[in-house]
Amino acid sequence: MKSGIKCISVSSLSNRCLTSAPTLHLPSSACRALVDEMEWAISQIDPKKMIQTGSFRINPDGSQSIREVPLARSEGNLLEMMESICERMGDYGERTDPSTNRKSYVRIKSRSGEAMDLSDASLDSRVTASLKFACETIVEQHEDEIIEFFAHETDNVKDKLCNLCDHALKMTHDEL
Template identity: 65%
Template sequence: MVISKYHWLLLPVVLVPFISCTLARRGQDVHCGACRALVDELEWEIAQVDPKKTIQKGSFRINPDGSQSIIEVPYARTEAHLMELLEQICEKMTEYGERIDPDTNRKIYLRVLSRDGKKMDASNTNIGREVISDLKFTCERIVEQYEDELIELFSHETENVKDKLCSKRTDLCDHAVHIAHDEL
């Protein structure tokens, strides 16, 4: 078979959509993985706060009747605590690795270090610097871009935050229907 010079011109037309589709899916996988890991980490950090720990909220002005409109609220889900968590939560992405799901052929991100610092099974898991750096950077971008949504969802006890944030509010996980719902 003779390949003319015009056939070579068609090669980019065939390869560019394939490559861009692959890169887009890879980008979507890391965005979805970072969002889901971010939610897991926030839920775990909130659960670690003593439920008896409270802060005063309200106005410190004295009302005409001499009373104040101050109430005590649980600290764990306050905006102050959530903002504090959001500033450092993406550091936890260094405890994750990347694995290819054999069923969907998509990248998934899972912990390779337990919460107490012990190594977990990391077979068939990429824990290279590039993976960790990409996941951490993506997490930071999600926090920056969706800070208001994160605070809104976590300031109230909400079920299925992963689906609400990562799929419905942000479209970071368009394939979330196929992702198993793991528990803490």
């Protein structure tokens, strides 16, 4: 069975195309890795750093529509993060749950340099390439939703965004 592109339609989304792979539960596992990496990247930015957004034009009444938002959650910063976030998928491998035989992606490289238990993880360049491709596809197809969830500090981003992807794959859809 080959991996393919499935196009779906969800009421809150326009038509979206997602990759699917027969051996991994995509996009759920890839989505969870992506969200973990985004949350970690956001946490590395000083929460006190602010950026001005809005219009710098002067309104007829002499005011400006400028507001300060945290840099970490600004749209520009999130877009910049998303440009390189999928490169971090090289830090992941594949793990098979022994009880369910379900495969998923797990981090195989520590962010702090600590040793990690890799006894149940498979290190394969094909897995890394598949995860990176899935990540890029999710970012490309769900860019607006990712920015929306992270910019507004939505609770349970992982569950909401990844359930959206899971739901989209389970729906009947038309292939384009």
